[in-house]
Amino acid sequence: MTENPFGIDRVKAGADFLEWNFTITMKTSPWSVEEGMTQLLAHQSAEGFSPRLEICAEDDAKIIHELGRRPTPTAVAALRGFQAMSTIDTQRELARINADRLVQQGQPEPPWVDTVGRVRVDDCWWAHDEYGETAVVVCAFSYDGTDEHAIFVMIDRALGGGMVREILLSMNPDSLLSIVRKADGSEDGLVSEPLDPALARRLLEDAISTSDELSEHKEYNLRPVPVPYRKMRALILARARALSDRPAPPETLPNSVEIELLKQSFLASPAAARLPAGEATGRALDLLIHQFLDAAACHPLQIGPRRVKAVLGLPDLLAELDADPDLARLFPDLAYAWVAWTATERDLSPAATDRLTEAARQACTPQRPAEDAGHNGPAG
Structure with missing residues (x-):
């Protein structure tokens, strides 16, 4: 085990501290146990400094193993605290296994064992x-x-x-x-x-x-x-x-067929009527949808003002537009048209639509090539 510069085993010191803590909280309420454990699992100093989470997780796993070797009532209590409050599934299970083994060896359970966490x-x-x-x-x-x-x-x-x-x-x-x-x-x-x-x-x-x-x-x-x-x-x-026993299913992103249908619906809509037909428009549309799907990890229809501003300002997107003047010239109008079309498709309220399209207008304006500086905003 790793020792600190003062020669004290950090893992044993951590287990000692937890056992000492549970000599105080052994007969307290389950809520007090939860409050104490969430503070301990923060690994945060009085000054607000915290190690990285992966370091904390490694330390906690070692402490759980160390507690499992200690045949004491306070070790059982500390392990039941980990079982109830650890943020990592495998550590909750590891704490349970170690606590069960100590109980089988004759150590008593803490009085709150059947209620802690069962709110x-x-x-x-x-x-x-x-x-x-x-x-x-x-x-x-x-x-x-x-x-x-x-x-x-x-x-x-x-x-x-x-x-x-x-x-x-x-x-x-x-x-x-x-x-x-x-x-x-x-x-x-x-x-x-x-x-x-x-x-x-x-x-x-x-x-x-x-x-x-x-x-x-x-x-x-x-x-x-x-x-x-x-x-x-x-x-x-x-x-x-x-x-809940399990979380609601995650929101699904569209598959390739659904994306193609979205693109076709958009290009056939009044919102896209002023965009030029041709390969450049298709490339610009592919680039925009790719940004929403891959960079923002969101459905390209489910967008709002912050998402629009974040995606249209991404460095990778701007670099790609800088490398292709034809694409850069077309992209702001296409992006604005797409955003306006999504508002119609989702039947947003007039106020929400105005906020969304204004965000798109603001995000698209800086993308215009210098020769289009006099343009009064996206075509619409």
Whole structure:
């Protein structure tokens, strides 16, 4: 095992700390156990510094193995804590196996073993925009009416599975539920409604997965995740698992036949009437759809203002247009026409359509070649 510069085995020290912690929480409530474990699994210092998640996962696996070699009641309790709260499926199972073996050897179970993590789902709501780019998820839980609490997660779904933009925990569920219910009909065009727990689980797990991936790679240069993210991450994932046995199926992207039908429908529509017929238009359309499918990982119909601006500003796209002046000359008009057509196909409200097409206009204008600088926006 790796030793630190002071010669103390980090794994044994970690197991010692967990056993000490569970001498305090052994007879506490299951909710207190969950609160403590989600803090421990954050691996965050008092100053807010955290190792990379993969390093934390490796350390946790070693600590679970070390605890499994310790025939003590506190080791069993710590392993049951890992079993309930670890963010990794295989580690929850590893903790269960080690705890079961110690119990078979005569060690007692902690008094909360049958209840920890087994919360009741009391309510589940969300607010979302017409584009599918923003989701505000609020889910309320309790231990059969005691220790009531709710989680609030705002997700920016313009990027992959979504980035966590805000995250809150409240012991007053009604306060958070009222926020999302009052969002209905706001200036942001949000719609508020009850949320299927299986869909809530998928939204939360996808957002955590994407946020982990993007926040761990600073080269993406994205806005940081909220300050409480690491300390609430394990709790959010535990609550997501409590919502449903399995998440709702993922949104499917169109296959090659469906893409071809979309292209044909678009080219035959009034939105594409002013585009020139020919091979260049087909190449430009292929390039645009490729960006939405591969770079943004979204259905090319399910787009909103943030997604449009992000995709049309991608460095790889701009580099490809720079290398092909004919394509660059045609692309802004085609991209604008596609965006306008998607609004019609999805039957967006007039206000939502205006916001979407204005975003496309703004994103397309900088792409115009210098000789088209006097153009007053995309053809339409």
